[in-house]
Amino acid sequence: MTDFATELAAERRIAARLLLKYPLVTRTSHPEEFPLVRRHADDLVAQFRQLLGYRLVVEAGFARLHKAGLDRDAGHHLTRTSGSPFTxxxxxxxxxxxxxxxxxxxxxxxxxxxxxxxxxxxxxxxxxxxxxxxxxxxxxxxxxxxxxxxxxxxxxxxxxxxxxxxxxxxxxxxxxxxxxxxMISGPVGQATSAPDLIARAADPGPGGARHSVRRRLVETPVVYVDDLTDDERDWLRRNQRREQRIFEEALGLDTEIRAEGVALFDHAEELTDLDFPAAGTIGWLALLLLERLVTSLRPAEPTVSVPVPDDLIGELLDQLVERHGKAFAKELLDHPDQLRHAVLDRLRAMRLAAQGPSGWVLLAAAARYAPEGHR
Missing domain, CATH: 1.10.10 (Arc Repressor Mutant, subunit A)
Structure with missing residues (x-):
């Protein structure tokens, strides 16, 4: 590849990464990067359509990437300036x-x-x-x-x-x-109810398993094979090495492939909307709780999920608050039920834990956060 072609590919990658993080990019919001989106508009429209089945609209003053849904529990809520979620x-x-x-x-x-x-x-x-x-x-x-x-x-x-x-x-x-x-991306005019709208928005269309799996990989922290349909699992197994090259070339993302699932990593730490570990009471407490859960429950053999006794969560949170409480925000400590919910929700959003019919389970990626000496 010539130097000029390499430069063009790098520009397209910068623009594509920007649109993934900010599905609405305007001349005002990103004055330096927006010209790149305009310059490579045709290639980006084709790339997003082929790679993810997303529709990209580029106008003189803005670009709007219309992403698709995943399912009821996969999205991230909007928040107020205070950080509290939209009701x-x-x-x-x-x-x-x-x-x-x-x-x-x-x-x-x-x-x-x-x-x-x-x-x-x-x-x-x-x-x-x-x-x-x-x-x-x-x-x-x-x-x-x-x-x-x-x-x-x-x-x-x-x-x-x-x-x-x-x-x-x-x-x-x-x-x-x-x-x-x-702004509206979902097929609102076709939906007959809220659940129907969610289902229609998540429909991969002609792209089938190819688009549904790629969307999960790009939009979620980790994809576990147990969460995929048979068709999706078969497609991923056949194509995972090819996909590794595609994501590196198109988006600058590294792929980690394990028996339990696949995750994409951005070493520039630009494409996540939720950091982990993270600063603040919720982020710190979630990390400390996760470390102790992994230490207490880590099985002898690799597994996708490990049941978490409900009383263990409460016991460990009480210990952490007692030990580190002075460093935590008092307004959160005054509402222990809300604190517990926020901490577990952070682990759920990062696909490190999940709530099933029988209670919480620790997921395979949680093993990354085992304290030194327990890995």
Whole structure:
């Protein structure tokens, strides 16, 4: 490969990695990298379609990668600026606001947007209840702030956040309707219910096992063969070495293949939206708990999952809090049930543990975090 061809391949890889991490890239959000996306638009459209069955739209001011779903429990929730996850109510306001903004004028007042959102709710048969309650205001503002982060809304005068404390607060907003119209990826018009929408969004289409397995590899920390269908498992077994080369060339990712499953690794640590180990009370406590669970439960032979006695989780968490409590955030320690849920949810999201019908199980990748001397 000539130096020029090598440079072009490196540019495409940078642009593809950017789009995987940020499915919406705008001229404003990534001023240095966006020109690369535009320069290689045709190749990137073809690459994402062939590699993952994803649809890429590149316009003059933005690029939107329409990813597909995986299943009910595979996604990552949106969070508020405080770090707390979106509630179902916040997601409802987000959807209602998007539906209103696609046909709104380029500029409008915050009060006018509220009127449009309430009209959209009435048309959809959604009861918003007392919209002046503080909890409703916070949910609405969190949804609109997310739209601001995406570049769909911008505040020219005033502040939407003021609405939480003053229902008469006003702001002048500018809307990017083109981005708003491109945000929805799932086949909303075809779905007959929420579960049906999730199923349709996850359908790999003509790509079949090839796209469904690749999507899992790219979008989740580790893929266990026990979680795959027979067709997916057979496809992966036949093609795993070829896939190793493809992911390295297209995305700069290394592949680790084990009997229990396959994982992709990004040594640049750029493509994850959830670090582990991580700073903060939840991240640190999750790591400490995992180390102790692996030490206590590690089997003599490799296995995909090991049952975790429920009382062991509580016992180890109590010990860790007693020993390291001064270093943890007090507001979390004051709510032990929420703390336990957050820690286990972090392990679940990283595919290090899972909750089954009979309780929690430790998954194979957890063995990586055994303390020195226990590996």
């Amino acid at each position: 179902p109510r916040t997601y409802a306001y987000l959807a209602l606001a998007l539906s209103a903004l696609t046909t709104a004028p380029e500029q409008l007042l915050f009060s006018e947007l509220l009127t449009h959102i309430r009209a959209a709710a009435a048309e959809a048969g959604i009861d918003l209840g007392d919209v002046n309650r503080a909890v409703e205001k916070r949910a609405l503002v969190a949804a609109l702030k997310q739209l601001t982060a995406w570049g769909i809304l911008s505040e020219d005068e005033g502040s939407m956040e003021s609405y939480v404390g003053d229902e008469r607060a006003e702001a002048l907003l500018t809307i990017d309707r083109e981005i708003a119209r491109r």
